[in-house]
Structures are given as C-alpha cells and as structure tokens.
Amino acid sequence: MRSFHHADHIGLTSQKQARLVAVGLCVPTGRVNPEQLDELARLADVYGNGEIRLTTGQNAIIPNVFADRVTKLLNEPLLKQLSPRPSPFMRGLVACVGTDYCNLALIETKSRAVALSQALQEKMGAGVNPLTIHWSGCPAGCGNHEAADVGLRGFKTKIDGKLVDAVAVYVGGRTGSHAIAGKEILATVPCDESFPDVIADVIQSYRAEDEYRQQAAFSDPLFTAAATVGLASWRSSSSFAPSAGAV
Ligand code: SF4
Secondary structure (H helix, E strand, O other): OOOOOOOOOOOEOOOOOHHHHHHEOOOOHHHHHHHHHHHHHHHHHOOOOOEEEEEEEEEEEEEEEEHHHHHHHHHOOHHHHHOOOOOOOOOOOEOHHHHHOOOOOOOOOHHHHHHHHHHHHHHHHOOOOOEEEEEEOOOOOOHHHHHHEEEEEEEEEOOOOOEEEEEEEEOOEOOOOOOOOOOEEEEEEEEEHHHHHHHHHHHHHHHHHHHHHHHHHHHHHHHHHHHHHOOOOOOOOOOOOOOOOOO
C-alpha cells in the first residue's frame, strides 16, 4: 500500500539492510554535464556498490553507502553542485526539456526554472516548507504541471503587440493516495522581471492558508483527523486572489 506521505529521497535514508544508507542528491531540473556524470559514477563506485538510481523528481540516489563513510561522501566537491540539502525551491523542481530539445515546446523551461527557484530563495529565504514546482513547455504536460504544489504551463502571448513567453499557474496538485489535479488560478503570467514576485505571492498565499488551517485544527477534530492522514497539508488548494503582477 502506498504511503500517505510523499518521499522525494533527497538527503540520507536508512536502508532496510543494517548500516547501509541511500544518499539522494538534488539535480536541478535533472540537467548534468558529462564531467558531473563521470564524477557521480566515480562516487557510486567508491562509496556505494556502483549503482545510481534516478528518480521521477529528476534527481539521483547513490544507494548502499556504509554509514561510516557517509560523512566523507558528503564532503566530496560534487555534492556542492548536486546537494543532498537543497533549497526548498530547488528540491522539488521538475522541468520538461522545453525548446532546447522539443519541437512542440512553446517556451524555454529548464534554465528559466532554475532562475525562478534561485530568485524565490533570495526573496523568501530558506525557512519555507519544501514544495514541488513543475514546469511544462506546452499543454502536453510532460513536466506534470498539474501534479505539483505550483505548476507552470508555458505558452506565447501578445502583450502590447509583442509576442512574449508566458505561463499559466496551477496550484494544489498532488500524486499518491489522495491524488488531485492542480487548479489553474492565473491564466497568463508573463515571464518578465515581475515573474518571481507573482510566484512568491502565490506561495505566500499558500502559507497563510496553511497557518489558518493549522489553527483550525486545534478547534476542529474532523480537520485534525484529515490532517493526520495527509488530506489537509499546506498543499491544499483553495481560491487565490490574483496578484497585481498577473494578467
Ligand atoms: S511538455 Fe511540451 S514542450 Fe515539454 S517535453 Fe512535453 S511536448 Fe515538449
């Protein structure tokens, strides 16, 4: 039976086998260069049993690392780039290939996704609950934008007669036992300099709602029961007031 809680396998996870640990590394948008891939393979040989597992979150796991070797692995230079302790905005980041390699793509996705997550980290700091941010470069939805806390679907639009890149914003999607498709809350958000502000507003709205729900949990036993089984997390969807920066 599937767990109620989503596990992204980032960081250290004790395996069933005694003294063995799996080390999950964040690979922002799943993009690595040949040097990083060679080094990842070397680390898997030196610290594990040569295996590397790839996740649906576009990240990598080195399994079968003896617990007494983990500290040394964590000090390897590659782990500064592929971190086991990424920012909350990078940890759940997924992006389809976008215009780099897809003929159907309407916008560039991967570089833009990393830039947005970095901007959110600067604006909001590290004290935010980890959240999933998924990008799709067209309606085909290969980035599963409707299965994330914040989903972004790219398209082109005209603003003041000029063709520009834009996204539709979805919230509240999740997979697992209580899967639900994300709801579109903003139809057209241009990918311009105000873009990080708009998405930060969306995330803060979520946060405020979560605080409200946590307070409600003290007085509502039914809510408490729902929260216990994962039905009411900060990811829950509700109505949002459109941001001033959104079109
Ligand atoms: S979502 Fe669209 S742009 Fe992205 S990989 Fe799929 S078909 Fe290509």
